[in-house]
Amino acid sequence: MTGKELADENTIYVGNKPPMSYVLAVVTQFNSGSDEVVIKARGRAISRAVDTAEITKNRFVTNAKIKEIKIGTESITNEEGRNSNVSSIEISLTLTTKK
Amino acid sequence: MTGKELADENTIYVGNKPPMSYVLAVVTQFNSGSDEVVIKARGRAISRAVDTAEITKNRFVTNAKIKEIKIGTESITNEEGRNSNVSSIEISLTLTTKK
Numbered sequence A, B: 001m002t003g004k005e006l007a008d009e010n011t012i013y014v015g016n017k018p019p020m021s022y023v024l025a026v027v028t029q030f031n032s033g034s035d036e037v038v039i040k041a042r043g044r045a046i047s048r049a050v051d052t053a054e055i056t057k058n059r060f061v062t063n064a065k066i067k068e069i070k071i072g073t074e075s076i077t078n079e080e081g082r083n084s085n086v087s088s089i090e091i092s093l094t095l096t097t098k099k
Helices: A019-031 A045-060 B019-031 B045-060
Strands: A011-013 A036-042 A064-077 A083-095 B011-013 B036-042 B064-077 B083-095
Touching: A011 A019, A019 A036, A019 A045, A036 A045, A036 A064, A045 A064, A045 A083, A045 B045, A045 B064, A045 B083, A064 B045, A064 B064, A083 B045, B011 B019, B019 B036, B019 B045, B019 B083, B036 B045, B036 B064, B045 B064, B045 B083
Parallel strands: A011 A036, B011 B036
Antiparallel strands: A036 A083, A064 A083, B036 B083, B064 B083
16 A cells, blocks of 8 residues: 555656656656656557556566556646546556565 | 456447547447446547547436556557557446346
């Protein structure tokens, strides 16, 4: 139950860059001593967040495992002032053993 | 631990159609008596699978909750015979109370 206490620096927001940009950010975060990193995304970037978690876990930080995956819906206001709903995801990766 | 026993008819594969097509399929599956439906997708359709789960749960089957979310990597062979990896997601929705 450490989710609430996690500092923002442990959170990587995935957007429209190539997945490897975010993988690098996650790996850097683990290497700086974090034992938990949360990957967040909304809308179409959700697929890329899953790619980021999988590539990190399978290729770069092989002692990381998926602790929790949450999905949700966020209401956003677009430029014309209209509300629309967008899906979101949060993937928490933790280390199984200290390096 | 009922995942393995679930019949394929309880699984909805999300592809490139509009999300509402898949929402309809999930709702139909619940209405036909299933108390668990698994939504699966790969690659870019992952975002749409999350949309499908969220729309179903928030608007149509409000007594459904997310039981489990799994992500993984699948190896696929493209037309030229090359292997490439693609991320996948499985979202299990279950009913909290019988209707």
